[in-house]
Every structure is written in structure tokens, then in C-alpha cells.
Amino acid sequence: MKKFIQNIKNIWKVEELRKRLVITLSLILVYRIGCYIVLPGVDSSKLTSDLSESAGTFEGLLGLLSGGGFTNASFLALGIMPYISASIIMQLLGMAVPAVQKMQSEGESGRKKINNYTRILTIIICAVQAPTYIGAYVGSKGAIPAELMSSPIWWVQSVMVLVGGAMFAVWLGERITDKGVGNGISLLITVGILARFPQAVFAEAIDKESPAIPILLEIVCFMAIVLATVLIVQGVRKVPMNYAKRVASGRAEAGDQSARSYLPIKVNASGVMPIIFAQAIMAVPVMVFDASTFGIFGFWYNLVLAVLIVVFTYFYTAIMINPKKMADDMKRSGGFIPGIRPGEETANYIDALVSRITLPGSIFLALIAVLPAVAYMAGVGQAFALFFGGTSLLIMVGVVLDTLQQIETYLLNRHYDGLMEGTKIRGRRTAGEVSGF
The missing domain is CATH 1.10.3370.10 (SecY subunit domain)
Structure with a gap:
């Protein structure tokens, strides 16, 4: 001890490490707070946010990986997973598409191009997942008033909020990687999982x-x-x-x-x-x-x-x-x-x-x-x-x-x-x- x-x-005592740890913890705190900021107009009390009630379902698994953001209908409900899906797709394209293979071989400049394409693909994936999430999960549980469900303006607004929330999570993860300690994207997922651990142990005990x-x-x-x-x-x-x-100074050296x-x-x-x-x-x-x-x-x-x-x-x-x-x-x-x-x-x-x-x-x-x-x-x-x-x-x-x-x-x-x-x-x-x- x-x-x-x-x-x-x-x-x-290590000043640089101390600053990086403070930045990491601060950005993680921002992410955790964001997991509880609910979408406008949604009644979160009608959603199953209790892990013990939803653990045996696929939504419980998604809620675990998102740190509760998915089951809370927060603006970070989609979390980091769309970005991970986009990254996987880009890796697969690198095997089959010559243009992507060329970017992978261009070093730092190629990596930046791939990152930009990954972000664009993330936005596309979020734009597809967001309406499905709102209608199939949040709406099906009666958490959205009828007048909002029939409002195109509210739908567009909510989709934009979810897409923006997912990209905000990506931005937080990248800032942690650049300015903090560890891989930011992975850390955000890990912290979300660990945040549910005490609740799971308590539910098991009772x-x-x-x-x-x-x-x-x-x-x-x-x-x-x-x-x-x-x-x-x-x-x-x-x-x-x-x-x-090896040959050095005109003579062979082992x-x-x-x-x-x-x-x-x-x-x-x-x-x-x-x-x-x-x-x-x-x-x-x-x-x-x-x-x-x-x-x-x-x-x-x-x-x-x-x-x-x-x-x-x-x-x-x-x-x-x-x-x-x-x-x-x-x-x-x-x-x-x-x-x-x-x-x-x-x-x-x-x-x-x-x-x-x-x-x-x-x-x-x-x-x-x-x-x-x-x-x-x-x-x-x-x-x-x-x-x-x-x-x-x-x-x-x-x-x-x-x-x-x-x-x-x-x-x-x-x-x-x-x-x-x-x-x-x-x-x-x-x-x-x-x-x-």
C-alpha cells in the first residue's frame, strides 16, 4: 500500500502527465454528464434505464456499451459505436478498394484523409440509425408525446441532435487521445461499462x-x-x-x-x-x-x-x-x-x-x-x-x-x-x- x-x-510530480490526466478525467466527466441529458420532449421515466431489468435483452447490451446513454434516450444515445462501425468499414475497404489502399500507404497525409472519410461515413451511419432508434425504441415505449411523433420538425431536430451527439462523443475521444492519456474512443466505452458495474453488483446482492x-x-x-x-x-x-x-568503418562488425x-x-x-x-x-x-x-x-x-x-x-x-x-x-x-x-x-x-x-x-x-x-x-x-x-x-x-x-x-x-x-x-x-x- x-x-x-x-x-x-x-x-x-510529472507535470506533463498530471496535465494529461486532468484533461482526460475532465473530458470523461463531460461525457458522463452528457449520457443523462435527455432528448427534447422525451419522457425518460417511461424508458427502461435499469440494467437489471433490461440486461437479458439486446437493448441492455447496447445500454451497457453506451454507459446508459442508449436506455436514457440522451443526446449521446448512439455514442461511439457508429464511429467504430465506420472505422471497421474503412478497414474492410482497405482490402478491396485500391484508392483506400493507396491512402493507407501515404503515411500521415493518408491517415488524415482516411480519418476524414471515416467521420463522413459516421455521419451517414448516424443519420440512418437515429430515426430507427427514435421510432423503434423510444417511440415504441410511449416516451414521446403523440403531437411530437407526428411533427416533422421535431423528427428532423431530434435526428440532428443525435448525429451531433455522436460526433461530439467522437470529438471528445479524439481530444483525449491527443491531449490526455490512453485511447480516447476506447476509454469512453470503458468508463461507460465501469459506470454500470456497481449497479450490477448491487442488483445481484439484493x-x-x-x-x-x-x-x-x-x-x-x-x-x-x-x-x-x-x-x-x-x-x-x-x-x-x-x-x-554489418560493415562499419571499413571492417565487418557482428x-x-x-x-x-x-x-x-x-x-x-x-x-x-x-x-x-x-x-x-x-x-x-x-x-x-x-x-x-x-x-x-x-x-x-x-x-x-x-x-x-x-x-x-x-x-x-x-x-x-x-x-x-x-x-x-x-x-x-x-x-x-x-x-x-x-x-x-x-x-x-x-x-x-x-x-x-x-x-x-x-x-x-x-x-x-x-x-x-x-x-x-x-x-x-x-x-x-x-x-x-x-x-x-x-x-x-x-x-x-x-x-x-x-x-x-x-x-x-x-x-x-x-x-x-x-x-x-x-x-x-x-x-x-x-x-x-
Whole structure:
């Protein structure tokens, strides 16, 4: 505890880090307040904002990811998800459209162009989702007076407010990324999920006749799942690398072998994206079929979801990792894998290795995705069961680790002890580990 307090003091001593943390917390507070500013004319009391009542439905899942903005009918109801959908579409277009591929290869200028197109696509997606959200969700619950439902001016106004709210959320996330600590878009989602956690635990406690022992066991199981998720998310296969002799000052010099070099390949290279892909597709049958037949805790929903996640994990890993490019970069820098010829043979070796690693990674993601249903079948309440896996758990673990790593970097650069000293968290890169391939 004493060391933890000292680490907090060290964080506060670093002026740049202190300013970034203050900016991050301030912008997160603005976002959280915005989740409770209701659309004009909407009676939010008629909406189901209680997570324990809506947890077993798809709207409960969307409410969890939006921090309650979706179920509160706030102007931030659409949240960050349209921007994430637009980003995914742009990534897919980068595989098939030569013009997008060209922008991706143009460096910083290309990245700015892609960001601008992503924002435009986000506005289009919001313009489609906003009327559907108002009519199919808010209006169906009787939260909108009849005179407003028949008013074209009110509809146009509300759609514009929702689109503006989604773009405001994107702006907040980008400001956190540029001026604060961590990935702003991911942080906003994570904070929204964490904001619902106390409510879920409280609902679980009051629903138990003798809550102490069951709640304790559930929390222990939850912590064990979080620990396993951290280990897999941080899991890396280290491929040993050597460097050929280099010529300097007219004589040959051997590459520096004082610290062994490694090419790190993550077990879970695709991150949370396969689950997001799969859940986006599963939204269609959930809305078409009855909840008792195809609910988010049902057998068929989770079986199809698990299969889709395995497929999308291989698909997204193929997008993220290019063995040929990695092999070319290694050859250009004079690096090689012992026993493997540089060039095509190295590319084939890396491709085979990635394929073997992706299988257990995809199975793990599928298990994480269906764990909420398993927890619910084991007797955990619907609200608390949503935290036992799925997108919410992976996002929380990934974002928290990424944020801690950034804070760790600031502390180590200022010659302070890091937050993760003595641990195996990937915030401390070993001397021989190389990246960027």
C-alpha cells in the first residue's frame, strides 16, 4: 500500500502527465454528464434505464456499451459505436478498394484523409440509425408525446441532435487521445461499462436470499476470469532473431548479441474486433426473432456467435498481420530467424506460426463471448452476468492495460519506478524485443 501511494505521488510530480490526466478525467466527466441529458420532449421515466431489468435483452447490451446513454434516450444515445462501425468499414475497404489502399500507404497525409472519410461515413451511419432508434425504441415505449411523433420538425431536430451527439462523443475521444492519456474512443466505452458495474453488483446482492457467500464466490470467479483474460491478451510468442554482420568503418562488425532479439507475435492479435464484428451481425436475428428463441443468453445465439468469432478472428488477423511485409522488413534490416532463409521461406514460416497461434486465440475469444450465458445458466443475475465476458470484459482489460502502459512510460522516462515493476505485464518491453514489423 505504501508503494502504491508513492507511485501516485510520482504520477502527480510529472507535470506533463498530471496535465494529461486532468484533461482526460475532465473530458470523461463531460461525457458522463452528457449520457443523462435527455432528448427534447422525451419522457425518460417511461424508458427502461435499469440494467437489471433490461440486461437479458439486446437493448441492455447496447445500454451497457453506451454507459446508459442508449436506455436514457440522451443526446449521446448512439455514442461511439457508429464511429467504430465506420472505422471497421474503412478497414474492410482497405482490402478491396485500391484508392483506400493507396491512402493507407501515404503515411500521415493518408491517415488524415482516411480519418476524414471515416467521420463522413459516421455521419451517414448516424443519420440512418437515429430515426430507427427514435421510432423503434423510444417511440415504441410511449416516451414521446403523440403531437411530437407526428411533427416533422421535431423528427428532423431530434435526428440532428443525435448525429451531433455522436460526433461530439467522437470529438471528445479524439481530444483525449491527443491531449490526455490512453485511447480516447476506447476509454469512453470503458468508463461507460465501469459506470454500470456497481449497479450490477448491487442488483445481484439484493436478488439473493443469502447474498454474502454467493456474491463472494461470484466475485472470485469474476476475478479469475479477468486474470485469465489479462494473461491471454498479453500473451506473446517470441520468435528469436539474429542480425547479419554489418560493415562499419571499413571492417565487418557482428550484430549486437548482448541482448537476444525477438519478433513478438501476439496470441490475440485481433483484439476485441472479432466479437464486435460478430455481435453486429447477430443484432439482425436478435431483432427479428423472439427473445425466448434467440435471446443473448440463449443456446443458438451463443453457438452462432462463437462460430462467427472464430471465423472473424482468422479474417481480422489476416488483415492485421502481413507475413510477407514482415519478412521483407526483416531482410531489409539484416535480420533473420535462425534456421530459416530470409525472404519467402521466412514469410511462409511466420504465416504458419500465426495460423497455429490464431486457433487457440480464436477459441479463447469465443469462450469469452459465451461466458455471460454460462454465468447466467449457473445462477448469476442477468445484469452481473454481462460482466463475465464478451465485449465488455475484453474492452475493459485491454483499455486499462493500455492506459497503465502509457502511464508507465511517462514514469520510466522521468526515472521513476513504474506502476508495473516486478510484473510480467507487457508495459515493460525487454531490451531484445523488436516491434514495428
